[in-house]
Amino acid sequence: METGWYPVALAEGLERGTSTGTRLFGRELVVWRDSADTSHVWEDRCPHRGMRLSFGFVRDNHIACLYHGWQYDTSAQCRYIPAHPDLAVPNTIRVATYPSIERLGIVWAYDDLDSDAPQDIGFAERAPVTPVRSLYIDASAAKVFDALVLAECPSLKDAGGATQRSRTDALASLKSGGDEILVAVQPLSDVESALHIVIAGSPDVHSGDSQKRVSAWGEALRREIEGAAGYAGELRHGVAP
Amino acid sequence: MQGATVIVFSGKFRVESFVAFVNHRAQRLQLDAMVELATPERIEVAVSGQPALVDAFEMACSLGPIDCLVRDVERKNASV
Numbered sequence: 494m495e496t497g498w499y500p501v502a503l504a505e506g507l508e509r510g511t512s513t514g515t516r517l518f519g520r521e522l523v524v525w526r527d528s529a530d531t532s533h534v535w536e537d538r539c540p541h542r543g544m545r546l547s548f549g550f551v552r553d554n555h556i557a558c559l560y561h562g563w564q565y566d567t568s569a570q571c572r573y574i575p576a577h578p579d580l581a582v583p584n585t586i587r588v589a590t591y592p593s594i595e596r597l598g599i600v601w602a603y604d605d606l607d608s609d610a611p612q613d614i615g616f617a618e619r620a621p622v623t624p625v626r627s628l629y630i631d632a633s634a635a636k637v638f639d640a641l642v643l644a645e646c647p648s649l650k651d652a653g654g655a656t657q658r659s660r661t662d663a664l665a666s667l668k669s670g671g672d673e674i675l676v677a678v679q680p681l682s683d684v685e686s687a688l689h690i691v692i693a694g695s696p697d698v699h700s701g702d703s704q705k706r707v708s709a710w711g712e713a714l715r716r717e718i719e720g721a722a723g724y725a726g727e728l729r730h731g732v733a734p
Numbered sequence: 735m736q737g738a739t740v741i742v743f744s745g746k747f748r749v750e751s752f753v754a755f756v757n758h759r760a761q762r763l764q765l766d767a768m769v770e771l772a773t774p775e776r777i778e779v780a781v782s783g784q785p786a787l788v789d790a791f792e793m794a795c796s797l798g799p800i801d802c803l804v805r806d807v808e809r810k811n812a813s814v
Contacts, residue, residue: 540762577786583764 498614499663500677500689501534501593502600505624512556514547516681517604522591523547524600527554527567534593534602535569540586597664598622598691599677615661622675623692623699625707630688632718634663634680637688640718641665646672647710649692649703666693674707688714738782740770741792745805747774755799763787763794 501515502524512525514537521537523546533556537545544560551557555572557564562575563586571586592603592610596618603610630637638660646656646667653670660666665676673693681687690711692699743752749772756779760767765783772778779795781788798804 574786580784580786583784583787585762585764 495662496603496605497662498594498601498603498610500599500679500687501602502532503624503627503689503691504532504595504598504600506627507532507600510551512547512549512551514545515679515687516685517602518680519682520604521545521547522602523549523556524602525551525556527551529554529567531567532593532595532600533567533569534591534600536589536591536606538588539563540571540588546588597675597677598624599689601677616664619675619693621695623694623696623704625674625690625692625704626711628688628690628711628715629681630686630715630718631684632686633684634678634686636718637678637686638665640714641667641676641678644710644714645669646674647706648672649674649706650694650698674710676711738766738768738780739788740778740780740810741795742808742810743777743779743795743798743804743806744775744808745798746803747772747777748799748801749774749777751799752777752795752802755802756795759791759794763791765791767791 499517501522507524507526509526509528509530512523515522515524523535523537526532537547539546539558541563542560544558546556546558548559549557555564555566563571564573565588566572569588569590570584571582574580574582589606591606594601594614596614642658644667646669649672651671657668663678667674675691675693677689679687688711690707692703692707753769753772756767756769765781765787767779767781770778770780781791792807796804796807
């Protein structure tokens, strides 16, 4: 495991007032979005009894635990305990948090709890992007990258020439002419990964057909990685329209 | 510890484990806690702070860490 920035969700899939649970290197995280549209990534554990906060409820600018309703504000500080409404909640009752940021239409977390993350996430913002989907694969992030460095960029609106590939620790770019897709790889555990896939370019251009093609491309990639050799040709030769 | 409540836990304890648990919970609940007696059968903790949080502390410690078993909990006033 290497400390750094890792994707944890597609930003568009995380609606205001909702929470979801995910994992990073086997650790459980809650990802939630408050009423001001800010996303948060915390340890998925209420300090009270350890219940997953991802099972809780988001109301305005706080998330409440499903179990006893303890409420945490956007700084992860407990502000209200329903069983003791008059209690001055001590500032020692707070949830452990991961530094997080939204880039490329993806929520990223720095996998070091309660730390000061480096400002340099390793790549620049690229607006606009068109979100495609998240995919879950029974393979390590290393195996996913092994496949990505051989994969072809699917033909979208402006394909041209051989696929150019580049990558950082958690992000791969596949580019052909004016087409480019970005694949962020989330190590869920040693043997499981999630892909968060976006198209570089405006939804005005890529909504619809391009999203479907890239989605199918992602499924073919998953089949190849998971060992269904019969579908491997789709990656090499492009996905049929 | 003046004005404190002494909570007496009886059961089977790994002393080191239970004392660490007590200190962690007291810190989280912003309570002053002092372990006054610690044996494999009995742990006495003097604790002071907001009454609701002392109650929460007692409840948390009654569950205890996985390698300890609390059979009984009682309170007594601290000696001054």
